Amino acid sequence: MSLLRSGSARAAAVTAVVLVCSWAIAVWKDSGTVVSAATSRAQTGEVLEYASPVEMLFSLSGRQLYVLCQGTGEVRVLDATTYAERKRIQVGRSPRGLSLSANGELLYVANSWDDTISVIDTKNLSVSATWPVSAEPSSVVADRTGRYIYVANRISNDVAVLDARTGMEEKRLAAGRGASYITASPDASKLYVTHVYPNLTPLRTAPESEITVIDVRRAVVAERIALPYIAHGFHVTFSADGNLGAAAGLHPKNLPPLAHLEHGGAFADSITVFGSDVGQPVELPLDELERYSVRPFGVAITPDKSRLFVTCGGSEEVTVIDVPRMLRYVHAHPGSHATDLSASANYVVARVKVGHDPRGALLARGGTKLLVANRLDDTMSVIDTRTNRVTSTVPLAGPRENSVLRNGEQTFYTARYSFQGQIGCANCHIDSTFDGLQWDLEPDGFGRDIVDNRPIEAVKDTEPYKWNGGNPNLPTECGPRTEKFFWRAENYDDLTLTDLVVYVRSLPPRPNRSRPANGEFSAAQERGRALFNRTTDKFHNPIAEGNRCGYCHSGAKGTNQKSFDVGTKRASDNTGLLDTPQLINIAITGPYLHDGSAQTLEQIWTVFNPEDKHGRTNDLTKDELNDLIEYLRTR
Structure with missing residues (x-):
């Protein structure tokens, strides 16, 4: 049986349960080496590499588009008008963030699994230096003076300040837990850092996160904007005048029992708006009844401050907000309305379908086009911001068929299987890891067996699963249990469940920064x-x-x-x-x-x-x- 999954083959093979199961067992037993989520091997021995684009950036001239490809560890350089590929630049493992120097001559890339920064000369489009950093750098921003480089470290929960000429670390600034995404204010005087994990709080209290604000001139933390109830923060954007900021976030409802989704859901998908246009920070829901903006990630505000766009990975769409209507609503309804499913009708004006797991959002000059990086499609969606329609879908060069792992990963990140499309596996396992939260799950009884969410890295061959050992294997864990107690809607077909389980079993552990590289313990x-x-x-x-x-x-x-x-x-x-x-x-x-x-x-x-x-x-x-x-x- 081929490791590729075509639509016709998938439909025909649903009845071939015995063959699917025997094939899957063979894969699990024989996979002696780690296969990354972006790579799979076909039956012929061909290695399938998927680009998995996550972020995009225009050159200062506007003639080139840099696309950060997490799967292949590359920056792909495209023509900004035709999107024709000009060059591929190899960087490190699992790159997550990129930014330009003030003069546009250098492009910095944060390689999260290499603990390095790749410095790319934008004139000759080659790597001119590789700087070691730590631990799990997830974004990088250069200041306008050319003095410092700021790097958000996801594992050490800090922001490293590097000498922009040498890459040497000068100091670290304490951030929140899981520091990951840095955005500069329009005047570049401040940096805003968000975090993918919640700060540690007392047992059975609401999660909280923060936006760590850094004064660029002094290279110090100037402020910490509290984000109550937010467990996972992603990108921040600003209006051109700097008076309005918006941060994408995920608000879990993990304190009450996680009952049926039809009784209130498990998450609120929201943005937090702040700045002088707003006053005190306000969390606003993106969801409405029967339509959910699952896992907000990328955000962008048009230059005229008329529209705010939010990429939503689980629902595979871009949520479009009318900014003047949103501001009127905020001033007429003070305070947070994060769980009010009627609120978003006051300012959400469109939901634009794009590809699988949309991540980065980038406005072209003038703001008439929005580019969206569809990580699990290897495509970019081009949206006309005047009509809120996808005008074209740009494919990145790579395999055109899905492998077993690719299908499994798409299933892991989508919310389409749950009741009303509210949640997916990746809601609780952020970036296929963990969420740092504790849940009151329904199977064990309301108020019974409160459980910490265990990580799923290297989960292969650690059965049984659940803290009470009640699930003997991953097909049970990911299949009947999830379908019954979480999705409340559609069951997986046999091949989909097989692909999902193979993907979960393929997850490697991230590098251990405490383990001596030479194998000699202290x-x-x-x-x-x-x-x-x-x-x-x-x-x-x-x-x-x-x-x-x-x-x-x-x-x-x-x-x-x-x-x-x-x-x-x-x-x-x-x-x-x-x-x-x-x-x-x-x-x-x-x-x-x-x-x-x-x-x-x-x-x-x-x-x-x-x-x-x-x-x-x-x-x-x-x-x-x-x-x-x-x-x-x-x-």
Whole structure:
């Protein structure tokens, strides 16, 4: 069976359940190396590479269009008028952001999985330098003076300030959790940074995020604009006069039980508007009953401030807002209306269908055309902003057929399968990872078994799934359970479920920044490893096998795939038996424990292990516990 999926073959093969299942098992068992989400291998041995465009940028002259392709790790240079390809420039792994120097002579690219910045000479269209940074750079912006480069680091939760001539880091500015997207104000005096993960808050309290505002002249944090109820922030845009800003965000409803979608939904898709045109920041919903703007991401305001455009990945559309009507509504209705499904009718004037998982939005000069990067279609949609219609779809060179992984990824990111198209897998697994939130899921009973959302990187071969181990495999986890308790609408056909499961099983772990590149642990990490693997305590008493760190968290992924009672059962829990979670990149996935009650790794043992049921740790000093944590960071 070919690893390509054509429409006719897909329809004909729905009945071939046995063949599909046997093929899928073969793929899972035989895939000894990691296959990226953008690459798949056909039966012939051909490697299929998808461009996966995420961001776009015009050259200062306006004659060239730079398209950042995350899948192939390239910047593709197109003619800005005809969109004909002129050149491809190889950069690093999984690039996420790009920007120009003030004079337009240099193009900077943030390579998130390489921890580097590629510096491209825009005259000869080649990489002139590669600067090391950390950790998981997701966007980069140069100031107008040519003095500094600012880099948002998603894992270290900060913004690095680099010398623009040498790339050397001068200092770091503390940001919120998951610092990812930087936008300069129109006068370039300030930078606005948004975050894809919520800040840590007390257990069972509403999530919150922020926009970190940086004073460019002094290279300091000048302000933190609070975003209550927002867990995931994406792009920011400004009107040309600088008086109106808009930030795309995702507002989860994770505190009440996640009941049927028809009883209120699980998310509010919104923008937060701010600036002198508004006064205090106001969160505005984009959704309306039966029409949802799922996962807002890219934003753009026309030069005349008449229209605001928002790309919405899950609903595969661009939401169009009438700005004067929006401002009238804001002033007539003070405060947030984020969950009011009648509000958007006052200012949303169109919803324009585009391609799969639209990301970056870019207005051409004059504002009469909007370009949209459709990440999972390898296309750009061109929208006439006067008519709100797609006038053309520009294909990027690459495979024209979908592979199994591509189909699976499209299924993961779309919201089309859920009731009224409200949510998709990627709502809770941001960028195919985690969301840092805790949910009251319906299957275990309302108010029962509050669960922290575990990451799905490297989830292959870590079954069973769910904290209570109730799902034996991913086809059950992604299929019947999801369809019954989340989607409440359409079931996957056999091939769609197979493709989705193959995609999820293909997800690699992001690079571990705490693991020594040369494989040699530090002295603290070595001491921590010895504590992790010890069989006797400090008083030479044997530690029961079931209470040893190295027994429960054994193997390459740190789980023996068994359930244990580690003494963390709450009154709201149905059972104390919990599945042993994997330890892949455990340092960045807090909060911890099954319900997210431990905000740090240290709290697991200092606060929530009084009876030594979660490993023998009460005999450890603070320094020894720090050593153990240093070792865990390397997993």
